[in-house]
Amino acid sequence: MDKIQILAIIAVLFFITLITRFILKGKLRTEYAIIWGLMGLIFLVFSLWRQSLDLLAKFFGVYYAPSLIFIFFFFMIFIFLIHLSVVNSKQHEQIKKLAQEIALLKNCLHNTGNG
Amino acid sequence: MLFSFLSANINHKVLIIIPCYNEAQNVALLYNELHDLKVEGCTISPLFINDHSSDSTKDKLMEMGVKFLDNPINIGIGGTVQLGFMYANEYEFDFAVQMDGDGQHPPKDLYKLITPLLKKEADVIIGSRFIDKKGFQSSALRRFGINFFSRLNKLLVGISIKDSTSGYRAYNKKAIFELIQYYPDEYPEPEAIVYLAHKGLKIKEVSVTMNERVMGVSSIRRFSTIYYMIKVSLNSIFLHLKMKSNG
Known part of the structure; x- marks a missing residue:
């Protein structure tokens, strides 16, 4: 086993521990936990079984195997960022709605408070 | 008998929605003008909405003892005006008028916006500075933008509103109901x-004489940017396509 492989395995284990901790502490919603958990598993497979990347590259007809990683992860990250933008837009609407309701409720409370 | 619709026994409740963001210097002036305002056949209630101003707008409003709503966070001009529509609906107002808190929109012209609603001529009345070309006409760049949106609106929905960015508008109950469902966030x-x-509402433009801002800088709507033009154009086109596809 090369040094870099050991390093990769340690990094992946650190990553998985981090995700697990966030899940256990309830800081990560389940849908994100699933995505990041899967990511962790994919990392783990690649770091334990080095030839897997070369085999995959050969299968897809990619000459330079590491570029496969870049394509794959760029794609994944893009999709995930779009997803986050959608979530963000939705939350923006929800926060606005809540603020409007609170302003109306504050007005109601004020009215009843004055008799 | 011609003006029987204005008879005193039919009293229409009119809500004046005044969104305020850092307008501490302007609110008192505006309130004084609104205070003695009378439109026949109508009871006028001003409603200031403080959009979480960072200046002393809220203190000023409390000092003045006027009716106002206070946003817990800054939600922008669109959400703030929409909150006014929600209020109008909740308290069963017949008409709602939106008026800028910076003194650009003259309260004395209010009757011009209300009268066509009373006569049931349209559902939405827009106060326009370009019909009689009186008063503050805005900068050339801004006029270019306003004209651009007029053409875009004409292209999309086939109606021609000259002062397309005017925020001095009056709505009847039908329009208020629709605006509660949707109102754009920024530069609405x-x-x-x-x-x-x-939504099939009838829109009419009437002539008003606008003023320049009384005091302070307009931070609630900065017009001069290309970003504004692109964003509003895209929003309008997207909205048009969305509503068209939904029937």
Whole structure:
């Protein structure tokens, strides 16, 4: 086993521990936990079984195997960022709605408070 | 008998929605003008909405002892005006008028916006500075933008509103109901025309004389940027396509 492989395995284990901790502490919603958990598993497979990347590259007809990683992860990250933008837009609407309701409720409370 | 619709026994409740963001210097002036304002056949209630101003707008409003709503966070001009529509609906107002808190929109012209609603001539009345070309006409760049949106609106929904960005508008109950369902967030005026036209509401433009801002800098709507033009155009086009595909 090369040094870099050991390093990769340690990094992946650190990553998985981090995700697990966030899940256990309830800081990560389940849908994100699933995505990041899967990511962790994919990392783990690649770091334990080095030839897997070369085999995959050969299968897809990619000459330079590491570029496969870049394509794959760029794609994944893009999709995930779009997803986050959608979530963000939705939350923006929800926060606005809540603020409007609170302003109306504050007005109601004020009215009843004055008799 | 011609003006029987104005008879005193039919009293229409009119809500004046005044969104305020850092308008501490302007609110008192505006309130004084609104205070003695009378439109026949109507009871006028001003409603200031403080959009979480960072200056002393809230203190000023409390000092003045006027009716106002206080947003817990800054939600922008669109959400703030929409909150006014929600209030109008909740307390069963017949008409709602939106008026800028910076003194650009003259309260004395209010009757010009209300009268066509009373006569049931339209559902939405827009106060326009370009019909009689009186008063503050805005900068050349801004006029270019306003004209651009007029053409875009004409292209999308086939109606021609000259002062497409004017925020001095009056709505009847039907329009208020639709605006509660949807109102754009930022720079809402041109897009709102597209929305209201799609909802089948009748829109009419009347002449008003606008003033320059009384005091302070307009931070609630900065017009001069290309970003504004692109964003509002895209919003309008997207909204048009969305509403068209939904029937």
